[in-house]
Amino acid sequence: ETGVTQTPRHLVMGMTNKKSLKCEQHLGHNAMYWYKQSAKKPLELMFVYSLEERVENNSVPSRFSPECPNSSHLFLHLHTLQPEDSALYLCASSPGTGDSYSPLHFGNGTRLTVT
Amino acid sequence: AQKVTQAQTEISVVEKEDVTLDCVYETRDTTYYLFWYKQPPSGELVFLIRRNSFDEQNEISGRYSWNFQKSTSSFNFTITASQVVDSAVYFCALSGTLTGANSKLTFGKGITLSVRP
Numbered sequence A: 001e002t003g004v005t006q007t008p009r010h011l012v013m014g015m016t017n018k019k020s021l022k023c024e025q026h027l028g029h030n031a032m033y034w035y036k037q038s039a040k041k042p043l044e045l046m047f048v049y050s051l052e053e054r055v056e057n058n059s060v061p062s063r064f065s066p067e068c069p070n071s072s073h074l075f076l077h078l079h080t081l082q083p084e085d086s087a088l089y090l091c092a093s094s095p096g097t098g099d100s101y102s103p104l105h106f107g108n109g110t111r112l113t114v115t
Numbered sequence B: 001a002q003k004v005t006q007a008q009t010e011i012s013v014v015e016k017e018d019v020t021l022d023c024v025y026e027t028r029d030t031t032y033y034l035f036w037y038k039q040p041p042s043g044e045l046v047f048l049i050r051r052n053s054f055d056e057q058n059e060i061s062g063r064y065s066w067n068f069q070k071s072t073s074s075f076n077f078t079i080t081a082s083q084v085v086d087s088a089v090y091f092c093a094l095s096g097t098l099t100g101a102n103s104k105l106t107f108g109k110g111i112t113l114s115v116r117p
Helices: none
Strands: A004-007 A010-013 A019-027 A033-036 A044-050 A053-057 A064-070 A073-079 A087-094 A110-114 B002-004 B010-014 B020-021 B024-026 B032-039 B044-054 B059-062 B062-069 B074-079 B089-094 B105-107 B109-116
Touching: A004 A087, A004 B032, A010 A019, A019 A033, A019 A087, A033 A073, A044 A064, A044 A073, A053 A064, A073 B002, B002 B089, B002 B105, B020 B109, B024 B074, B032 B059, B032 B074, B074 B089
Parallel strands: A010 A110, B010 B109
Antiparallel strands: A004 A019, A019 A073, A033 A044, A033 A087, A044 A053, A064 A073, A087 A110, B002 B024, B020 B074, B032 B044, B032 B089, B059 B062, B062 B074, B089 B105, B089 B109
């Protein structure tokens, strides 16, 4: 099994749909992250969880709702998205406690298209 | 605020050429960390290296080498004898150690490297 697994790989949804992105890590790490990668822009940190507790919420619109039921799983629930939310959503984990200086291990990402 | 600039956006080389990817950073922290990540077409970013601001020794790992120069605030990455499998987007990133905005990991916009056979 790869270290960090994201499903689905691709998702197309309408603006009124509700969907969820799933991330699972098999590395025994304590921290998990959601990043957004848009074309021509630097990676944007969305949420950080450390030991299932949210430690960072980077002014993300409420139409994105994270959930971390345990230290191995992370979800991103999506509802009433906008076309500008189309992007690659990357999940990552790290052995740290949600700090910014521990190396990150990324999944392959979910390519989201909002129509 | 901290900033990472990767001025090169796209680089194309022929296999076996050497290529250097530039990274210039700005921070007010005296202690910070610099990173390079590789993003192949499959999508996942792969961690390549982390350097502490107190360690200016250059590092070599196989065909990869990194040149950290605090005097010019640069952390450049050189691939020697490039191969097609090196084709990817390469990100430089900076993390300060203070609380607040500089404790975040700041990424550059990335450099798309294409290695042609």
